[in-house]
Amino acid sequence: MPFTAGIYNQFTCTCLLGFKGTFCEVPPAGYKYHDGSFFKFYATLKYNSGAVTSCEMNGGRLAMIKDQATVDFLKNTIFASVTNVYVWIGVRKISNVWQYAPTGFSNWHPPMEPSGDGPCVEMREVWNYEWNDLPCNYNKNFLCEIVIP
Numbered sequence: 559m560p561f562t563a564g565i566y567n568q569f570t571c572t573c574l575l576g577f578k579g580t581f582c583e584v585p586p587a588g589y590k591y592h593d594g595s596f597f598k599f600y601a602t603l604k605y606n607s608g609a610v611t612s613c614e615m616n617g618g619r620l621a622m623i624k625d626q627a628t629v630d631f632l633k634n635t636i637f638a639s640v641t642n643v644y645v646w647i648g649v650r651k652i653s654n655v656w657q658y659a660p661t662g663f664s665n666w667h668p669p670m671e672p673s674g675d676g677p678c679v680e681m682r683e684v685w686n687y688e689w690n691d692l693p694c695n696y697n698k699n700f701l702c703e704i705v706i707p
């Protein structure tokens with residue numbers, strides 16, 4: 559922690575939604591940090607639209623996976639104690655074009671995905687967290703991300 563309490567008392571931090579502490583260093587409950595973002599797995603079943611709303615209400619979005627290191631973090635940390643995960647992520651097909659994180663990273667399950675089932679995307683534990691496209695009106699758990707500006 560690069561801060562020392564008490565020597566910066568000439569200002570007050572305005573925290574992002576859900577963050578607390580003198581320096582807003584305390585994330586919302588259950589969120590864990592990796593490489594510029596906080597992630598949380600929600601073990602609640604929702605349609606994709608409901609998952610989007612839940613993430614937004616908590617100050618974030620459905621998670622965008624930007625690289626393999628993030629996949630490894632999720633596997634080893636966020637999903638370490640969860641089994642049989644089918645989880646909505648934020649990748650979407652809009653006007654027939656897949657919208658990825660700015661890195662362009664994708665993690666489709668070979669050889670058949672994306673198979674054209676729908677514009678929403680889940681990660682599947684049984685596929686080593688590779689991706690499946692599917693319709694948005696399934697009930698799934700979901701993964702939210704709060705990006706630190």
Ligand SMILES: [Ca+2]
Pocket residue numbers: 671672673674675676690691692
């Ligand atoms: Ca599919």
